Amino acid sequence: MKALRRLSRHRTALGLGGLSLCAAVLLYLAKCTSEGLRPLPAAPALPHSQPGRGARAAPPAAPEGSALLAVVVMSGPKYSERRSIIRSTWMAAARQAPHGHVWSRFVVGTAGLGAEELRSLELEQSRHRDLLLLPELRDSYENLTAKVLATYVWLDAHLDFQFALKADDDTFVRLDVLVEELRAKEPRRLYWGFFSGRGRVKSGGKWKESAWLLCDYYLPYALGGGYVISADLVHYLRLSRDYLNLWQSEDVSLGVWLAPIDVKRVHDPRFDTEYKSRGCNNKYIVTHKQSIEDMLEKHQTLAKEGKLCKEEVKLRLSYMYDWGVPPSQCCQRKDGIP
Numbered sequence: 001m002k003a004l005r006r007l008s009r010h011r012t013a014l015g016l017g018g019l020s021l022c023a024a025v026l027l028y029l030a031k032c033t034s035e036g037l038r039p040l041p042a043a044p045a046l047p048h049s050q051p052g053r054g055a056r057a058a059p060p061a062a063p064e065g066s067a068l069l070a071v072v073v074m075s076g077p078k079y080s081e082r083r084s085i086i087r088s089t090w091m092a093a094a095r096q097a098p099h100g101h102v103w104s105r106f107v108v109g110t111a112g113l114g115a116e117e118l119r120s121l122e123l124e125q126s127r128h129r130d131l132l133l134l135p136e137l138r139d140s141y142e143n144l145t146a147k148v149l150a151t152y153v154w155l156d157a158h159l160d161f162q163f164a165l166k167a168d169d170d171t172f173v174r175l176d177v178l179v180e181e182l183r184a185k186e187p188r189r190l191y192w193g194f195f196s197g198r199g200r201v202k203s204g205g206k207w208k209e210s211a212w213l214l215c216d217y218y219l220p221y222a223l224g225g226g227y228v229i230s231a232d233l234v235h236y237l238r239l240s241r242d243y244l245n246l247w248q249s250e251d252v253s254l255g256v257w258l259a260p261i262d263v264k265r266v267h268d269p270r271f272d273t274e275y276k277s278r279g280c281n282n283k284y285i286v287t288h289k290q291s292i293e294d295m296l297e298k299h300q301t302l303a304k305e306g307k308l309c310k311e312e313v314k315l316r317l318s319y320m321y322d323w324g325v326p327p328s329q330c331c332q333r334k335d336g337i338p
Contacts, residue, residue: 048123052053064158068162070161071091072104073169074168075108076171089172089298090173105130105132109132109147112138132154137150145246148253162231163231164230165174165227166226172287174297189233190229191263192228192229193226195221196218200218201215221252222255224249226273233261233263237257272288279312280309284338320334
């Protein structure tokens with residue numbers, strides 16, 4: 001059965017790979033507003049080999065493991081305390097799930113680290129066996145897109161899974177709810193999260209996109225605090241990795257990479273994954289921008305009261321994505337939405 005599922009994934013991904021990115025971009029540009037459109041500087045030439053695209057080794061004859069859900073948490077060498085609190089809070093649910101349902105790793109780039117930092121990571125790995133170390137990648141925000149792509153390349157080559165959740169190490173996840181809902185979903189062409197289609201292209205700060213030439217808005221994408229994609233899309237990304245442009249923001253990049261693909265985009269306000277949290281709502285599945293104290297409180301409240309929040313708090317309004325209008329008009333914040 002596993003072999004048939006992996007064969008189906010490969011056939012689907014190969015079909016996806018034949019679609020034209022140019023056609024999708026032209027269709028999107030036709031929907032973009034003309035306001036503010038102006039020529040941008042030419043993109044710098046891509047180097048022959050970019051960090052994080054992965055080695056050319058063939059995948060193993062058999063996967064090293066299997067899971068319904070692969071959870072990959074982007075972390076950094078110095079964030080051991082964040083990893084520790086995640087292990088003892090929401091990630092603990094992975095150990096309680098039925099065998100084979102959840103596989104999880106913290107992803108860390110190790111290129112350029114000193115001997116002491118490497119020893120610390122080796123000790124952590126010997127204790128927990130839950131680090132995915134990328135020795136060819138220097139861990140930095142500038143390399144985050146390459147890091148996420150390298151993670152997907154590794155997953156597709158080493159694990160038999162149906163869905164992948166990408167999260168950050170300041171994200172809190174209701175794994176129990178997520179797994180239960182994924183069991184009822186078809187593991188095919190799924191792109192699930194909290195989408196934005198009206199994001200203005202950043203011209204400054206750490207999100208600055210100096211090589212963006214597609215439109216005056218970002219293409220629709222699921223915000224990077226946490227999103228789920230099906231395994232066939234991960235396989236498509238691995239096959240296409242040498243042709244993918246790497247923009248500054250990994251979530252924006254994924255939105256572009258999947259733009260020409262016939263995927264099922266599912267906008268879900270239960271993913272609180274924007275650049276700052278909308279508050280606490282008992283319906284939330286994924287909550288971004290959480291401190292260590294926030295995670296501990298949510299975990300304790302779940303254990304004692306069976307709900308996420310001691311008290312529900314709304315800090316900003318949410319929205320339902322309107323797929324029937326141009327992306328720049330997609331997202332009107334309203335009351336009454338989680």
